[in-house]
Amino acid sequence: MLRESLLLSALLVGAQSRALGRFARAVDEASLLQNGTYDFVIAGGGIAGLTVADRLSEDPDVSVLVIEYGPFDQREDGVMIPGAYFPVPYLWLPLLSTPQTALNGTVYSVPCGRVVGGGSVVNAMFFHRSSALEYDSWEALGATGFDFHSLLPYFKKSETFNEPDEEYAETHNITWDSSVHGFSGPVQTSFAPYDYPGSANFYNGAHSIGIESVIDTDAGDATGLFRLKRSVDPNTQTRSSARVNHYDRVIASRPNYHVLPSTAVAKVLFNGTAAVGVEYVNQTTRVGGTIKAKKEVIIAAGSVHSPQILQLSGVGPAPLLESLGITPIVDLPGVGSNLQDHLVLTVNYNYTNNLFPNGGSLQDNTTYATEQRALYDAGEPSAFDLTATTGNLIMGLPLKNYTNDYASVISLAQSQDPAQLLGGNPDPTVLSGYKKQRKIIIDNINEIPVGDISWNTGPATSIYMVRPLSRGSIKANSTDILVDPLIDFGAITDPTDLETLLAIYLKNRELMATPDIAILGPIETSPAPGVTDKEQVKARLKATLQPSNAHQCCTNPMLKKEDGGVVDPEHRVYGTTGLSVVDASVWPFVVGNGPQASVYATGEKAADVMKERYGLA
Numbered sequence: 001m002l003r004e005s006l007l008l009s010a011l012l013v014g015a016q017s018r019a020l021g022r023f024a025r026a027v028d029e030a031s032l033l034q035n036g037t038y039d040f041v042i043a044g045g046g047i048a049g050l051t052v053a054d055r056l057s058e059d060p061d062v063s064v065l066v067i068e069y070g071p072f073d074q075r076e077d078g079v080m081i082p083g084a085y086f087p088v089p090y091l092w093l094p095l096l097s098t099p100q101t102a103l104n105g106t107v108y109s110v111p112c113g114r115v116v117g118g119g120s121v122v123n124a125m126f127f128h129r130s131s132a133l134e135y136d137s138w139e140a141l142g143a144t145g146f147d148f149h150s151l152l153p154y155f156k157k158s159e160t161f162n163e164p165d166e167e168y169a170e171t172h173n174i175t176w177d178s179s180v181h182g183f184s185g186p187v188q189t190s191f192a193p194y195d196y197p198g199s200a201n202f203y204n205g206a207h208s209i210g211i212e213s214v215i216d217t218d219a220g221d222a223t224g225l226f227r228l229k230r231s232v233d234p235n236t237q238t239r240s241s242a243r244v245n246h247y248d249r250v251i252a253s254r255p256n257y258h259v260l261p262s263t264a265v266a267k268v269l270f271n272g273t274a275a276v277g278v279e280y281v282n283q284t285t286r287v288g289g290t291i292k293a294k295k296e297v298i299i300a301a302g303s304v305h306s307p308q309i310l311q312l313s314g315v316g317p318a319p320l321l322e323s324l325g326i327t328p329i330v331d332l333p334g335v336g337s338n339l340q341d342h343l344v345l346t347v348n349y350n351y352t353n354n355l356f357p358n359g360g361s362l363q364d365n366t367t368y369a370t371e372q373r374a375l376y377d378a379g380e381p382s383a384f385d386l387t388a389t390t391g392n393l394i395m396g397l398p399l400k401n402y403t404n405d406y407a408s409v410i411s412l413a414q415s416q417d418p419a420q421l422l423g424g425n426p427d428p429t430v431l432s433g434y435k436k437q438r439k440i441i442i443d444n445i446n447e448i449p450v451g452d453i454s455w456n457t458g459p460a461t462s463i464y465m466v467r468p469l470s471r472g473s474i475k476a477n478s479t480d481i482l483v484d485p486l487i488d489f490g491a492i493t494d495p496t497d498l499e500t501l502l503a504i505y506l507k508n509r510e511l512m513a514t515p516d517i518a519i520l521g522p523i524e525t526s527p528a529p530g531v532t533d534k535e536q537v538k539a540r541l542k543a544t545l546q547p548s549n550a551h552q553c554c555t556n557p558m559l560k561k562e563d564g565g566v567v568d569p570e571h572r573v574y575g576t577t578g579l580s581v582v583d584a585s586v587w588p589f590v591v592g593n594g595p596q597a598s599v600y601a602t603g604e605k606a607a608d609v610m611k612e613r614y615g616l617a
């Protein structure tokens with residue numbers, strides 16, 4: 001049970017600044033309760049939380065505490081070794097969606113990290129920026145300073161890009177543009193030095209139907225075929241997680257940087273509308289405590305949980321808060337609105353004539369797996385350098401490159417009633433922001449990627465629909481932080497999203513039928529083998545798709561307040577002081593590529609904004 005007697009006065013009287021421990025480290029509750037106060041208290045130690053904590057604590061006079069729901073990982077193979085990818089202990093399980101109305105009421109699991117490092121400890125490690133036009137559109141919607149040109153220094157600051165071996169790059173058609181990369185940042189990024197022969201079939205097959213390669217997704221145009229880049233340290237071929245690159249990296253030199261693991265932030269404590277600290281609860285004992293924040297409380301609990309914390313703190317849509325018996329401190333309708341993710345569709349194949357080895361071989365062939373693991377352990381190129389059973393190539397294309405009939409998809413989108421899509425009676429500010437998003441997305445739909453195709457050279461192609469027009473929501477369903485919120489993806493509530501997915505699926509069929517790939521004898525086994533009628537194919541896609549690729553975002557959007565915004569361009573929550581949000585929940589709409597590179601950059605930028613705000617070194 002949460003302690004009931006955590007009064008603001010007790011918090012403020014009890015809190016005194018004392019000497020902090022000698023090294024950055026995990027702290028326990030006992031030491032916190034004695035000391036009780038920090039300059040910055042960060043709720044959530046994922047990518048954004050640890051990035052900001054690291055940067056703020058560069059000033060030795062500043063104390064930072066990160067409170068993280070999950071534990072520290074133990075550097076298990078499943079976390080560290082790409083080919084052994086299986087980070088299940090650190091996923092948020094069980095975490096379920098609400099029944100999805102446009103998907104026959106199906107409930108889906110919600111993939112999310114719960115560990116120090118958050119998503120960066122459990123993710124598939126793919127590390128790419130998205131197209132400049134996407135960030136420029138955020139800026140146009142009100143996220144001042146988030147255009148690609150302004151973000152570029154932060155993208156560079158966040159990474160150490162490791163160029164591949166020149167000869168390997170040449171024989172594998174790997175290209176990049178050094179001028180857009182950083183070479184001294186915390187995140188180690190690299191290309192895998194191993195590949196399956198089928199990659200050439202994919203590469204040549206795509207080229208044969210006019211799909212062009214992009215030199216470097218990170219230079220502002222992310223459309224085309226490209227080699228997957230990873231947040232992997234090439235010297236060890238191990239994961240460069242935020243725990244590794246924004247905590248372990250600085251541990252010996254930061255007496256002012258603390259992490260309290262296995263503890264949930266239950267709510268933000270206010271004096272009026274000024275955030276003054278947080279209430280937390282030990283996950284095991286369910287006993288709580290409070291911490292004072294002298295300068296700021298920073299919310300970084302990820303896009304599913306950040307809005308939940310705000311709502312439980314009295315910051316959110318007043319009707320929702322009142323239904324839970326929470327007195328609103330700030331009526332902010334956008335908190336928990338605007339949930340977005342990427343749809344996933346897996347297409348499976350048998351082959352009459354596939355090449356060996358391929359993306360299925362690690363699982364099919366124990367001799368090969370043993371041989372590859374020995375090579376990995378010896379520091380040689382190995383299939384274990386690739387994440388689980390994925391391949392090395394992916395393509396991201398605009399709508400017109402997936403279908404000649406893009407005009408009908410666009411007119412379907414334009415014929416929708418945005419108010420109905422948001423449930424019929426939406427808050428007018430949220431509706432206003434949604435309409436602006438729809439316009440800018442539809443205007444750019446033939447320029448920015450709407451989806452991806454990635455063949456693993458073996459049994460599976462992964463299709464992603466990354467440009468949703470549907471919107472979901474996060475709503476607290478209890479005042480107890482340990483009770484999961486209601487997570488409604490709103491998947492394909494706008495039927496345009498299913499049409500876009502269909503276009504990508506059909507383009508993939510065309511690709512698999514090119515001579516370069518057809519020679520391998522692929523036979524589709526799911527989701528719609530032999531089905532050609534479009535309505536029937538769509539029914540199969542609906543039954544097979546997953547509404548989440550673990551890329552949740554945008555639930556506390558940086559938009560104007562009159563457009564349903566939650567934070568201003570300096571990450572400050574409207575109507576409050578001393579409270580900000582820094583994670584992927586502040587984005588106006590989802591990026592087309594995997595989000596992590598953009599989350600690191602968002603965190604770097606937020607930290608700079610805060611240093612400026614408080615005049616920190």
Ligand SMILES: Cc1cc2nc3c(=O)[nH]c(=O)nc-3n(C[C@H](O)[C@H](O)[C@H](O)COP(=O)(O)OP(=O)(O)OC[C@H]3O[C@@H](n4cnc5c(N)ncnc54)[C@H](O)[C@@H]3O)c2cc1C
Pocket residue numbers: 043044045046047048049067068069070111112113114115116117118119120122123124125126127128263264265266300301302303305306309481549550551552583584585593594595596597599
């Ligand atoms: C399985 C998986 C695969 C992915 N693959 C890729 C990929 O290949 N490429 C890519 O670019 N992106 C990938 N992603 C997405 C990427 O990791 C996320 O977008 C990113 O981690 C989001 O960063 P964040 O800081 O917003 O939140 P997170 O990194 O999710 O961090 C939020 C943290 O807050 C903690 N928290 C939640 N509630 C509380 C609370 N009440 N109190 C305290 N702490 C709390 C959580 O435990 C978590 O550690 C993947 C994600 C997952 C889960």
Ligand SMILES: *[C@@H]1O[C@H](CO)[C@@H](O)[C@H](O)[C@H]1NC(C)=O
Pocket residue numbers: 027028029030260261262263282283284285
């Ligand atoms: C939570 O409580 C348990 C049981 O008392 C304790 O062992 C653990 O250290 C506490 N967690 C933290 C982070 O202090």
Ligand SMILES: *[C@@H]1O[C@H](CO)[C@@H](O)[C@H](O)[C@H]1NC(C)=O
Pocket residue numbers: 104543
């Ligand atoms: C929808 O769900 C119901 C109940 O689970 C099931 O009987 C029905 O077959 C499903 N329909 C489709 C089209 O999947």
Ligand SMILES: *[C@@H]1O[C@H](CO)[C@@H](O)[C@H](O)[C@H]1NC(C)=O
Pocket residue numbers: 171172173199200203204
């Ligand atoms: C690289 O490109 C060349 C020329 O287009 C092609 O012949 C070759 O098969 C490609 N190889 C790979 C691994 O993509």
Ligand SMILES: *[C@@H]1O[C@H](CO)[C@@H](O)[C@H](O)[C@H]1NC(C)=O
Pocket residue numbers: 210211212213223224225397400401
């Ligand atoms: C998309 O199609 C246009 C023609 O409409 C073409 O010029 C462009 O190269 C294609 N993009 C890619 C990445 O193949």
Ligand SMILES: *[C@@H]1O[C@H](CO)[C@@H](O)[C@H](O)[C@H]1NC(C)=O
Pocket residue numbers: 008009012271272
């Ligand atoms: C709350 O804020 C007011 C106004 O800023 C201040 O006068 C008061 O001392 C604060 N209360 C506490 C308990 O700090």
Ligand SMILES: *[C@@H]1O[C@H](CO)[C@@H](O)[C@H](O)[C@H]1NC(C)=O
Pocket residue numbers: 356365367368371
């Ligand atoms: C299994 O892997 C071994 C070792 O690489 C290889 O020699 C063998 O041909 C593979 N077997 C099959 C069926 O592909």
Ligand SMILES: *[C@@H]1O[C@H](CO)[C@@H](O)[C@H](O)[C@H]1NC(C)=O
Pocket residue numbers: 477486
């Ligand atoms: C939400 O809360 C209500 C009331 O406590 C409960 O009946 C319902 O089962 C909860 N919903 C979910 C999905 O947990």
Ligand SMILES: *[C@@H]1O[C@H](CO)[C@@H](O)[C@H](O)[C@H]1NC(C)=O
Pocket residue numbers: 350523524525529
């Ligand atoms: C695919 O291969 C499996 C295993 O050999 C077999 O059971 C299945 O019938 C095949 N499916 C098709 C559509 O060929």
Ligand SMILES: CC(=O)N[C@H]1CO[C@H](CO)[C@@H](O)[C@@H]1O
Pocket residue numbers: 018019020021022027031032034035258
């Ligand atoms: C986390 C922390 O800084 N703990 C300190 C609290 O204060 C005691 C006594 O002053 C120190 O011993 C702890 O290191």
